[in-house]
Amino acid sequence: MNLLLPAIIGGIAYGVPLFLVASGLTLVYGVLRVLNFAHGGLLMVGAYLFAWALGGRSVSLWAFIGAIVGAGVVVGLLGILVERGMFSRLYGAGTEVSLLGSYGLLLFLTGIAPVIWGNAPLTQALPSALAGKVTIAGAAVSVFEFVEVGVGVGVAIGLFLLLKRTRLGVQATAVAEDREMARALGVRAARVSGLVFVLGCFLAGLAGAVVAPTSAVSVDLASSFILTAFAAVIIGGLGSVEGALIAAVGLGIIDSLCVTYLPSVEPYSFYIVLAVMLTLRPQGLLGRRQALGQF
Amino acid sequence: MRHLAVRRRAGVGLMAMMAVVIGISACGSNAKSASGSSQSSGKITLGLIGPLSGPVAQTTTDARRGAQVAIDQINAAGGVRGGQKLALKVANEPADPAGSVTAMRNFGSEGVPIVMGDMLSPDCDASAPVAQSLGILDISAGCAGGNLTGPKREFKTFFSSAGSDSAQAYALGHVLPARYPKVRNLYVVGYDYLPGTQTASYIENTWKGKEPIKVKKQYFVPLTQLNFSSIVSTIGASATAAPGTQGLLLTTYGSGTLALLQEMQQSGLINKFAFIAATFMYYQPAVALKGKAPKVVDSYSYVYWGAFHNSVNNKFVADYLKIAPGQYPSDWSFQAYVAVLAAAKALDKAKKVNLADLSSALEGATINGPTGTFQVGGADSHQFLFPTVVGQLGGDPSAPDGVKAFSLNTIPGELSNSIAFKE
Numbered sequence: 001m002n003l004l005l006p007a008i009i010g011g012i013a014y015g016v017p018l019f020l021v022a023s024g025l026t027l028v029y030g031v032l033r034v035l036n037f038a039h040g041g042l043l044m045v046g047a048y049l050f051a052w053a054l055g056g057r058s059v060s061l062w063a064f065i066g067a068i069v070g071a072g073v074v075v076g077l078l079g080i081l082v083e084r085g086m087f088s089r090l091y092g093a094g095t096e097v098s099l100l101g102s103y104g105l106l107l108f109l110t111g112i113a114p115v116i117w118g119n120a121p122l123t124q125a126l127p128s129a130l131a132g133k134v135t136i137a138g139a140a141v142s143v144f145e146f147v148e149v150g151v152g153v154g155v156a157i158g159l160f161l162l163l164k165r166t167r168l169g170v171q172a173t174a175v176a177e178d179r180e181m182a183r184a185l186g187v188r189a190a191r192v193s194g195l196v197f198v199l200g201c202f203l204a205g206l207a208g209a210v211v212a213p214t215s216a217v218s219v220d221l222a223s224s225f226i227l228t229a230f231a232a233v234i235i236g237g238l239g240s241v242e243g244a245l246i247a248a249v250g251l252g253i254i255d256s257l258c259v260t261y262l263p264s265v266e267p268y269s270f271y272i273v274l275a276v277m278l279t280l281r282p283q284g285l286l287g288r289r290q291a292l293g294q295f
Numbered sequence: 296m297r298h299l300a301v302r303r304r305a306g307v308g309l310m311a312m313m314a315v316v317i318g319i320s321a322c323g324s325n326a327k328s329a330s331g332s333s334q335s336s337g338k339i340t341l342g343l344i345g346p347l348s349g350p351v352a353q354t355t356t357d358a359r360r361g362a363q364v365a366i367d368q369i370n371a372a373g374g375v376r377g378g379q380k381l382a383l384k385v386a387n388e389p390a391d392p393a394g395s396v397t398a399m400r401n402f403g404s405e406g407v408p409i410v411m412g413d414m415l416s417p418d419c420d421a422s423a424p425v426a427q428s429l430g431i432l433d434i435s436a437g438c439a440g441g442n443l444t445g446p447k448r449e450f451k452t453f454f455s456s457a458g459s460d461s462a463q464a465y466a467l468g469h470v471l472p473a474r475y476p477k478v479r480n481l482y483v484v485g486y487d488y489l490p491g492t493q494t495a496s497y498i499e500n501t502w503k504g505k506e507p508i509k510v511k512k513q514y515f516v517p518l519t520q521l522n523f524s525s526i527v528s529t530i531g532a533s534a535t536a537a538p539g540t541q542g543l544l545l546t547t548y549g550s551g552t553l554a555l556l557q558e559m560q561q562s563g564l565i566n567k568f569a570f571i572a573a574t575f576m577y578y579q580p581a582v583a584l585k586g587k588a589p590k591v592v593d594s595y596s597y598v599y600w601g602a603f604h605n606s607v608n609n610k611f612v613a614d615y616l617k618i619a620p621g622q623y624p625s626d627w628s629f630q631a632y633v634a635v636l637a638a639a640k641a642l643d644k645a646k647k648v649n650l651a652d653l654s655s656a657l658e659g660a661t662i663n664g665p666t667g668t669f670q671v672g673g674a675d676s677h678q679f680l681f682p683t684v685v686g687q688l689g690g691d692p693s694a695p696d697g698v699k700a701f702s703l704n705t706i707p708g709e710l711s712n713s714i715a716f717k718e
Contacts, residue, residue, distance in 0.1 A: 003532050010528025017524075056585045111348060119352040121550045123557065123583045133563045140531040142561035145524070214558050215521045216550035216583070220350050224521040256525040260533070263514050266525070267487060 006139030007260040008253055013145040015252020016152035020210060022229040022236075022244045023155055024203030030239030031176045031196040033095060034087060037102040039204050040226030041109030045078065046071040046208025047217045048113060051122040058125040068209040075205025076198045083197040088190065091179075110219045121218035144213060151210055152245075155203065159241045172196050176239070231270040235277045237287020246285055339375065339648070340382045341366070341638055342402040342410035343631065344395055344422065345437065347387040350519060350550070353579060354414050354627045358436050359385050361628030362411060364614045365635035375642040381635070390414070392421030403429030408648050409641070411436045411456075411634045414627075416490075419443060423450040430650040432657070434638060436631040441714070444678040452654045454677040456634040458596035458626065460490040461714035463574040464497030466594045466683040466706040471542070472504030474702075475569045478542045479506060482534060482568075483513035484526055484555060485546025491515060494546050494574050497714060511541070521554040527562050534567050543568045545591070548575035553583055556591070565589050576626045577688050578698065586692030590701060597629035597666060598686040599700040608665035623696050633664045633679060637671055669708055680708030 025039045050071040054063065082105065090098040126144055133142045163169035171192045174182040183189045208221065215221065232251055236243030251270055258266040265272070277284065343362055345355030366381045374380045384407065386398035395418035402410050403425070410426060412435030413419045419438035426433040427450050435443070439459035442448065471478070481498070485491035495510050502508045512533065514526045534541055545552055552573060559565050572592040578599060581588035593599075600612050600623045611632060615624045624632070637657060642648065644656035659673045662681075669681040682705035691699035 003529070006532035007529065010525055010532070013528065014522070014524045056583075114348055114352060119348075119356055120579065121553055121583050123553060123585065125585070125587065126561065131561070133561065138532045139528055140562045140564065141528070142558075142563075144561055211522075214524070214554070214561060216553035216557070216580075218350065218521075218550040220519040220521055220550050224519055228522075252525070256528060259514060259525045259529040263512065267515065267517050 002138070003260050004257075005137040007256045009136050009139040009141065011253030011256030012249055013139075013141050013149060013252070014256060015249035016245075017145075017148040017207075017211060018225070018228060018232055018252055019245045019248035020148070020152045020155055020203070021207045021225045022232040022248055023159060023241060024200035024207065025226075025229055026233045026236065026239060026241055026244040027159065027203065028197055028200035029233070030241070031172045032087075032091065032193050033176075034091075034098045034102070034197075035095065035238075036200065037099060038082075038105035038109060039102075039200070039229070040222040041106040042075050042078070042201050042204035043208035043211075043225060044113060044217075044219065044222040045109060046075045046205030047212040047215070047221050048117050048122065048208075049074055049205070050209035050212050051124040051217045052117060054124055056123050056125060058127055061127045061129045064127045064130070068206060071209035072202045072206035075208070076202035078205075079198040079201025080194070082201070083194050087197060088194065091193065106222065110222050113219055121216040122212075123216060124213045126213050142214075148210055148214075151206075155206075156241065156245050163241065168192065168195060228270050231274045235274055235284055237284030239288075240284065240286040243284055243286030337378075338380050338382050339642065340384050340405070340407050341635065342384050342386060342398075342407045342431075343436070344386045344388055344398045344402075344410060344412060344418070345414040346390045347385065349390060351390055351414060353549070354437065355385070355387075357625045357627035358411070358414065358631035359383070360615060360619050360622075361624055361631035362436070362635050363618060364611060364624075364628075365632045365639075367618075368610070368614060369635070369639050375639050376648075379642075381639065388418075390418065392417050394418075395422040396425050398422070399425045399429065399431065403431055408432060408650075408653065409434060409638045411631055411638070412453075413437055416440065419453075423453045426450075427452050427650070432638075432641070432650055432653045434634045434657075436627065436634045439678060444672065444676050446675050448677065452650055454637070454654075454657060454671065454679070456630045456637065456679040458630070458683060459678065459712060460494050460574060461497050462683045462706075462708070462711040463594040464494045465501045465711045465714055466685045466704075467544075467572055467574070467592070468498045468501030469503050469706055470594075470685040470704045471498075471570060471572065471592065472502055472508075475539075475542065476504060477539045478504075478569050479508060480511040480536060480541045481508050481544055482511055482530055482541065483544045483546065484523070484530075485513070485515050485544075486518050486520075486548070486551060487515040488518060490575070491546040495544055498544065501714070508542075516547075516551075519551070521550055523555045523558050527555070527558045527564055531562055531564050531567070534564075538567050539569045541568055543571045545571065545573045546575065547573075549579065552577065553580040556580065556584070556589055560587075560589060578625050581688050581690065581698045582696050584690055584697070586690045586694070586697035588688065588690035588698060590687050590689035592685060592687045594683060594685045595626045596681060596684065597624070597626040598684040599688055599698070599703070600624050601694075602684070602686055602700045602703045603666055605665070605667070607663055611665045621695075629665060633662055633681065636662050636664060637679065666705070672712075676712065678708075678712050680712060682706060682708050683711035 232248040236247030258269040388394035388398045399422040409432045414437035434454045439455040439457040483495045577593035641657040645652035660671045672678045686703040687701040
C-alpha cells in the first residue's frame with residue numbers, strides 16, 4: 001500500500017502543533033534576544049493548569065476552549081512576574097546570563113510542579129464534539145489533530161499580523177533591531193519587551209493546554225516537546241516566526257517519513273537535519289546572519 | 296619572598312585539607328565500627344533509595360508506602376529478633392548513579408544493615424558494590440535481571456524483589472498464544488533502552504503458540520518522549536492485516552504509556568489489534584485515564600490489587616489505604632512490601648546482624664506474600680520467585696480507582712524467571 005501520502009499528512013498533523021510550541025520561543029528570542037530555556041517549563045505549567053481546572057473528565061466544548069485560553073492567560077500573567085522579577089534585570093547582561101537564568105527557572109518550575117499537583121500524571125478527556133477520527137488517503141487523523149492544526153495556523157497568522165500590522169509589532173521590530181535607537185526615538189523599550197515576553201509565555205501556556213489531551217501531563221512534558229521545538233526554531237532561523245512554521249512542518253514530515261521508511265533513524269531525525277542546517281546555513285532558513293553574531 | 300609566601304600558603308592549605316580528610320574518615324570509621332548503632336537502641340532501620348521528585352518519583356512513593364505498611368504490620372506483631380522494632384529511612388536521591396552511591400555510603404555510615412536498594416537499573420549497578428563493601432544487605436525493590444541476580448552475578452549479596460523484564464516476557468509468551476491463537480504479527484512501540492528493546496525478542500523466543508509470532512515493525516523513541524503522533528499515524532496506515540492476526544506490545548512506561556494510549560484511542564488505532572500488551576506496569580496509566588482506560592494485558596509482579604483474594608493481600612490493601620487514603624497499592628508497593636517481609640525474616644533467622652549471616656538467612660527463605668507463598672532464590676539466583684502475573688486491565692467508571700481486571704493468570708516464578716537463570 002502507498003504509505004507516502006499518509007506519512008506526509010501525519011507529518012503535517014505533527015508539525016503544526018510543534019510550531020505552536022516553538023512560536024513563543026522564537027518570538028521572545030526575535031525581539032528580546034533571550035533564548036528562554038524555561039519555555040518548556042511554562043508549557044508544562046499551562047498543561048497542568050488546564051488538566052487540573054477541568055479535572056480530567058469530559059466537559060462541554062466551551063468549557064474546554066475556555067480552559068485552553070485560560071491556561072494561556074494564567075501563564076501569561078506568570079510571565080509578568082518572571083519578566084519583571086528576573087529577565088528585565090538580565091537584558092543587558094548578555095545572552096549567556098539570561099540563558100542560565102532561564103535554565104534556573106526551568107529547574108524551579110519542574111521542581112515545584114509535583115509539589116503542587118502530585119507525582120502521578122494527569123490526563124484530560126476530549127469533549128464529545130472533538131472526539132473521533134477522519135481518514136485521509138489512508139492516514140487516520142483524529143478530529144482533535146485538525147483542531148491543533150487550526151490553532152497553529154491561527155497563531156501563525158495572528159503573529160504575522162501582530163508583528164507587521166500593529167503598532168506594538170512595529171515597536172517590537174524596532175527594539176529587536178536596535179534597542180537603544182528605538183528608545184532614543186521614543187519607544188518604551190522596557191514596556192515593549194515586557195509585553196512580548198508575556199505574549200511568549202501566553203503562547204507557551206496555550207501550547208501546553210493544546211497538547212495536554214493527546215499527551216500525559218507530567219514533568220516530562222517540559223523536556224519532551226521543547227527539544228524538538230528548539231530544533232525547529234534554530235532550523236527556521238532564530239527570531240523568525242515564518243521560519244519556525246516552515247521548519248516545524250518540514251521536520252514533522254521528515255519525522256513521519258523516517259518512521260515509515262527508516263524507523264531506526266527516526267529518534268535522531270530532527271538532530272540530523274539540525275546538524276546539516278547548521279553546517280550549510282547556520283543562520284537557518286529565514287534567519288539573519290547578524291542575529292547569529294549576537295547569539 | 297613572594298615565592299616563599301605562596302609556598303607557605305599552599306603548605307598550610309594542604310595540611311588543612313589532609314586534616315579534613317583524616318577527620319572525615321575517622322568519623323566514618325567511628326560510625327562503621329559502631330555499625331549496629333541503628334540496632335542498639337532497640338530499633339533496626341531499613342533503608343530505601345529512590346527519587347521522591349521528578350519523572351519517576353511515583354515509583355519511590357509507592358515503594359515507600361508498601362515498605363511502611365510491612366514495617367507497621369511487623370512491629371504490631373512484635374517486631375524482629377525478640378522485640379526490636381523496625382523503622383524506615385528513605386534517601387531521596389535523584390535518579391542518577393552518583394546519588395545512589397552517596398546514599399548507600401550514608402546508610403553505611405549510619406549502620407543500616409539492610410537497604411531496599413534503588414529503583415533504576417543504572418543506580419543499582421552503581422550502588423551494589425558499595426553496599427557489599429560496606430556490609431549492607433541489598434534487596435532491590437526496583438531492579439532485576441540475570442546480571443544482578445543470576446548464577447553469574449557479580450555481587451553475591453544482592454537480592455531482587457522486583458519483577459524482571461524477561462519474566463514478564465516469558466509470562467506473556469505463555470499466556471497470550473492461548474487467548475489469541477490467530478495472532479502472527481507483533482508491532483512494538485517502546486523506549487530506547489535495554490528492557491524496552493529486548494522484551495520483544497524474549498516474547499518471540501518464548502511464544503508458546505502452534506505458530507510462531509514475528510515482530511513485524513518496532514519503533515523505539517528516546518526516554519521520556521511523550522509525542523507519538525508520527526508513530527501512531529504510521530502504524531495506523533501500515534497495520535492493515537485483520538485485527539485478529541496482529542498484536543501490539545508497549546515497552547514504554549508511566550507517562551509515555553499514557554500519552555501513547557491517548558493518541559491511539561483518539562485515532563482509533565486501538566481497534567486494529569487483537570491485544571495490546573504492556574510490560575512495565577499499566578496500573579498507574581490506567582488509573583490516570585479515569586475509567587476510560589483501554590484494555591491492556593499487563594505482565595508484572597502484582598498488576599492489580601483487587602485480583603488476589605487472600606488474607607495477606609486483603610490486609611495489605613486495607614493497611615495501605617490507611618496510610619494513603621484513596622490510593623491502592625501498585626507493583627512497586629508490592630515489591631517493597633515483600634522486600635521488607637523478607638528482610639524481617641532474615642533478621643529473625645540470622646545469628647548475627649551482619650552481611651554474611653543475613654544473606655545466608657535470606658537464601659531460600661519462604662515468604663507468604665499478597666500473591667501467594669513463594670521462595671527467595673537460593674545460591675543459584677537471588678531473585679524473589681513470586682509468581683509473574685498476567686492480567687488484562689481496563690477502565691471501569693464504577694470501580695473505586697476506575698480500573699478493573701478482566702482476566703488474570705499467574706506463572707510460577709521458577710518458570711518465568713528461567714530466562715534470567717541462564718544469563
